[in-house]
Amino acid sequence: MARTDRLMRLMDLLRRLPAPVTATRLAEETGVSRRQLYRDIATLRAGGALIDGEAGLGYTLTEDPALPPQSFSRLEIEALRLAVDALGRIGDPDLNSAAHDALARIIATLPERQSRQALHAVMRSFDTGPERAPPRIDLSVIRSACWDEMELEIDYIDLKGAPTRRPIWPLGLSYSQHTLMLLAYCRLRMDFRVFHVNRIETLRSTGNSFRPHRVVLVREYAATRKAHPVRA
């Protein structure tokens, strides 16, 4: 990795030395011929660095002022934008606004140049399908239970219309375009079940943690549903 290393040092030199710096000087510092230095500069430019070279003067690096905590490619930015857009069709309002907030924060940390590029993305997805009825119960309770690995007790109307009360270990919400479902381990049936959220009448936390069982739960679920692998 001698080359990559040298390129790093070259960037450091451009930052450290007072601009403009001549190619000769940089070539000496990096221990390379002038010809090669021109090639290295070209490489850095290809990588996105803004290096201004002026005949008779030297090189000037214009650094991105708020250097990004993480850099994303243009394609990645557009992909995230579109993804958040697509989410709008299946997510609930909480989720949607969270996604937009997060994306806005990501874009805000980008350097000005990339930020402008993000604005250029005019693309969006249409397909405003049928609106899904908003869930009657508070999704945030379910989410918290999933995150904190806490047992829930629910009153549920099963597909036959019969009401049951059962303790469950919630694993995660499953969003589909038409129904919102809760994947959980049902302690009443001693097996994995998928509950329609809209059929949950009431729910409350029992205060019991199922953390010790979670790992084996996920593993079992993955084993039984290899066709639908659990994203880890």
Place this chain on the structure above:
Amino acid sequence: MARTDRLMRLMDLLRRLPAPVTATRLAEETGVSRRQLYRDIATLRAGGALIDGEAGLGYTLTEDPALPPQSFSRLEIEALRLAVDALGRIGDPDLNSAAHDALARIIATLPERQSRQALHAVMRSFDTGPERAPPRIDLSVIRSACWDEMELEIDYIDLKGAPTRRPIWPLGLSYSQHTLMLLAYCRLRMDFRVFHVNRIETLRSTGNSFRPHRVVLVREYAATRKAHPVRA
């Protein structure tokens, strides 16, 4: 910089794919022989990456905690995850892998506790609708033209089946679940048009920039399509 680039992709893959990942898989993904993959892993390790390799299982990446922290709420992380998932149903492969890479990088920079929480999100969206046929032409050319505000010349089969050749100013791709469309200003018709990407026979850049006209273009488009406002 093919090598450095490949190493970057390798890191992304290690972040994105569920651990442990076998060398064979990584070799395929990076388009390199197994022997070379072992060498690449060695390079990353020499560079400080913590990659655990276990015989019979595969590789597991344990992220470097010395990364700039950028905090997101739990809900935001889940929202982004789901958004990227939802994108899988409408985006093309390039876009999808970009979204996954970006998300993996975001999660990688989270503090360990949040990172674990992100893994807890088992939720995903189903609704595997009908697969859209992959576009015959290279989308990256279109994307580049949109970003760089460069004119394109396309051979297009219009809805009546008549072939036309026209110069256009591409504004952005529009993803919908069933068709992929290109929004552009058509210089032949002197108006905005939405082209079905699958009806574009050939395309090439004319080398002309339409940057000076872009701002007014977007403004006009917004004015004429108030019902479908252009995301700025």
Place this chain on the structure above:
DNA sequence: CCCCCACTGACAGAAAGAGGCAGCATGGCC
């Protein structure tokens, strides 16, 4: 025991890197 897999060494061909030289274009200075 077997299979899968991480890992290492050796070797040869392929690819990239790097230096040297010549030449062009541009901006500043006398």
Place this chain on the structure above:
DNA sequence: GGCCATGCTGCCTCTTTCTGTCAGTGGGGG
């Protein structure tokens, strides 16, 4: 205008590195 310093490019060569193939070792799990 003449001169010089400097950025930039093309071409040729040599060297270095990279990479695939082949072979072999050892660990883990069924």
